[in-house]
Amino acid sequence: MTQYFPDVQKISYEGPDSTNPLAFKWYNPEEVVAGKSMREHLRFGVAYWHTFRGTGSDPFGAGTMPHPWAEAADPVTAAEQTVHAAFEFFSKLGVDFYCFHDRDIAPEANTLKQTNAILDRICGLAKQKQDETGIGLLWNTTNAFSHPRFANGASTNPDAAVFAYAASQIKKQLEIGKELGAANYVFWGGREGYATLLNTDMKREQEHLARLLQMAVDYAKKIGFEAQFLIEPKPKEPTKHQYDFDAASVISFLKGHGLDQHFKLNVEANHATLAMHSFEHDLQVASMHGMLGSIDANQGDLLLGWDTDEFPHNILEAAMAMRVVLAQGGIAPGGLNFDAKLRRESTDLKDLFIAHVSGMDTFALGLKIAAKMAADDFPNGFIRERYASYDSGIGAEIASGSADFESLEAYTLAHGEPVARSGKQELLEARLNQYLWQVR
Ligand code: XLS
Ligand code: CA
Ligand code: CA
Numbered sequence: 001m002t003q004y005f006p007d008v009q010k011i012s013y014e015g016p017d018s019t020n021p022l023a024f025k026w027y028n029p030e031e032v033v034a035g036k037s038m039r040e041h042l043r044f045g046v047a048y049w050h051t052f053r054g055t056g057s058d059p060f061g062a063g064t065m066p067h068p069w070a071e072a073a074d075p076v077t078a079a080e081q082t083v084h085a086a087f088e089f090f091s092k093l094g095v096d097f098y099c100f101h102d103r104d105i106a107p108e109a110n111t112l113k114q115t116n117a118i119l120d121r122i123c124g125l126a127k128q129k130q131d132e133t134g135i136g137l138l139w140n141t142t143n144a145f146s147h148p149r150f151a152n153g154a155s156t157n158p159d160a161a162v163f164a165y166a167a168s169q170i171k172k173q174l175e176i177g178k179e180l181g182a183a184n185y186v187f188w189g190g191r192e193g194y195a196t197l198l199n200t201d202m203k204r205e206q207e208h209l210a211r212l213l214q215m216a217v218d219y220a221k222k223i224g225f226e227a228q229f230l231i232e233p234k235p236k237e238p239t240k241h242q243y244d245f246d247a248a249s250v251i252s253f254l255k256g257h258g259l260d261q262h263f264k265l266n267v268e269a270n271h272a273t274l275a276m277h278s279f280e281h282d283l284q285v286a287s288m289h290g291m292l293g294s295i296d297a298n299q300g301d302l303l304l305g306w307d308t309d310e311f312p313h314n315i316l317e318a319a320m321a322m323r324v325v326l327a328q329g330g331i332a333p334g335g336l337n338f339d340a341k342l343r344r345e346s347t348d349l350k351d352l353f354i355a356h357v358s359g360m361d362t363f364a365l366g367l368k369i370a371a372k373m374a375a376d377d378f379p380n381g382f383i384r385e386r387y388a389s390y391d392s393g394i395g396a397e398i399a400s401g402s403a404d405f406e407s408l409e410a411y412t413l414a415h416g417e418p419v420a421r422s423g424k425q426e427l428l429e430a431r432l433n434q435y436l437w438q439v440r
Helices: 038-042 048-053 075-093 112-133 160-180 202-223 247-256 269-274 279-288 315-327 349-375 380-386 393-400 405-415 425-438
Strands: 044-047 097-101 136-141 184-188 228-232 263-268 292-296 336-338
Touching: 038 315, 038 349, 044 048, 044 075, 044 349, 048 075, 048 097, 075 112, 075 349, 112 160, 136 160, 160 184, 160 202, 184 202, 184 263, 184 292, 202 228, 228 292, 247 263, 247 279, 263 269, 263 279, 269 279, 269 292, 279 292, 279 315, 292 315, 315 349, 315 425, 336 349, 349 425, 393 405
Parallel strands: 044 097, 044 336, 097 136, 136 184, 184 228, 228 263, 263 292, 292 336
Antiparallel strands: none
């Protein structure tokens, strides 16, 4: 069998002092942190589209990256070779999961029927590799945005025939997800949004989006596909106004259409920052509604206003993310998918491994920091204390709903001016830095 990465052996854990770029410094899969192995906490996944199909092309130039698996006379053979390369990569890296869109794993043919036949063939091979390696599908999803037919959206397209096409594609991907035992299924908005109200009936488009989601729920039930459904928010790109703007707007959309019990969220770091939120903010919004289902672990560039999908290396951001995950008791059946791509200038095949190793180490270290903070009740103890006035007396009456304007006025007249209490932000930031530098 051809090896696509002959110079890379299975990545092993060498510990924080290692200088080997192809070894883990922090990610030690069986090491137990806060009662569970790192592998169980982190559930890392590799994104098929960036890692095996992303060539480094940008609007100013062609691809820069060698992809030996894509060299074949016909696209179906290339797709088969890519499955082999992908599973070699997953096994050597030591991840337990991967994610794909229908159109990354198999090429599109002239008709939907032919395309589905190719998809079945390639996914049959993927299933065989899953069974051989024990590597599972964290989620699959549908690409209803790249083909020109989706230029004006998929389920929000003004043309019902395009809605029907997108629905047919999603139907097939739900069947594939069932076949491959996907743990989750993702709906990312693609081109579900608009550029100008001069040509857009926003209310109608959003109603159609809700119809599509309901049909997907119904069909999954019908075929017995039990994956967790996830919606992935993003505020802009490719459209100016994406309908799934951020966690808060997706949750209110789902609740408004009676769909919230069927969906959770797949929160991506770079999408949160494009929405002018911190990553931890959008995670917390999803989590506090019981709807944080999975994470696209990447990083944006705060100086660039687009979705740069960089590999995560910001330890502070990873620690704050893992704090939210630990507080809700874990991320399963979701996981941490590296929706991240190499910079165009990173042109060695080995860079793919180096980038994933660094991302996995970043989140493993983030997990350890977050676990240490949780064990010390930091900053949770401070936060609880800050709101303690609502635990008894007048505060408990407000929280339980038994207070009203008259009783609160009587309280204020009797007690006078509230005593100022410091929010202690600088103290907390200084302590946080101690955690970042002291964990081992
Ligand atoms: C694009 C999204 C996309 C989803 C899956 O910005 O991140 O890749 O994760 O369709
Ligand atoms: Ca992205
Ligand atoms: Ca994503």
